[in-house]
Amino acid sequence: PFLEGDAPWWAMALAAAALFGYQTLDNLDGKQARRTNTSSPLGLLFDHGCDALNVSVGTMTMASILQMGTTWRTLGFVLSGHFVFIFATWEEYYSGSLELPIINGPTEGILIGIVLKLFTAAAGVDFWNEELIEGVQNNSLFVIVTMVSSCFTLMVNVRNALHAVRLNQDSVLVAFTRLLPFVIINTLAGLWAMYSPSDIFSTHPRMFLWMLGLLNSKLVLHLMLAHLCGEEYHPFRKTLVPIFYVAGHCAFCMLEGIYDAINEELIVREFFFLSLAAYVHIVITVVWEVKNVLGVSVFTIPHKPKSTSESNSKPAAKSF
16 A cells, blocks of 8 residues: 555566556557447547556556655656656647657557566565665666656657647647646645655555546546547646645645644545546546437447348349
């Protein structure tokens, strides 16, 4: 629960197998949809929506296996995953296509994760607390490399998105404002985790990270939906109002030194259940509306009725 500690080797091997299964199914779903003639925008929403959730699941699993604990390592690793996914979706919104670099997260990144899980199952978790470079733990080195490579990926996303914005003669300033809610939420979450008076990230790390992951997944889903519908994306949602309000209240109390007015454990629980309810609500409503508008089925493949005329028709006898 605290993202560190030993685990049975089979648990890590099972995690590697599950990750391989996820990658395989993620790559095959489009082919299956075309084969069964069930391809639709709803399938794309399911695909990217599951990918958004997997950012939280995958990064927390890797943080546990690599013994990152409730430290800056886990926070930096998880935030890197969220920022890369968010910026890639933002680029796709403006460019109309998702262009991945030669080395990318959905392919090489997942394969690296599989290899690291199998390696840890064989070598043990103590390897990540050792130092191949003096003064730098192996898990710290992994996080640093991940964060640096993520920064390069973000710069490529920004370059491609701005190129598309200029081609479409859109406003560059407006394009950047689309990222404001993502940047603000993740930045505030990082600051809260690092400067929490009660060290909330150390006591409730998974609830804290799930709260952040659900909020990011909800905002990304809005961005995907705007892209699919060809509509203007409105980044500031009603869900953010109570979160920003409570965050402002806590920041004011901390600046004034009134720590008795802040119950961080209660706040993180409220934020988690609020983000969970908001995410479940948008998933159900969007899936239901898109299903009805497109006239498609969810989780089932409808059978085509056989033509009665074809079944009753018989070849005419030849007359000689």
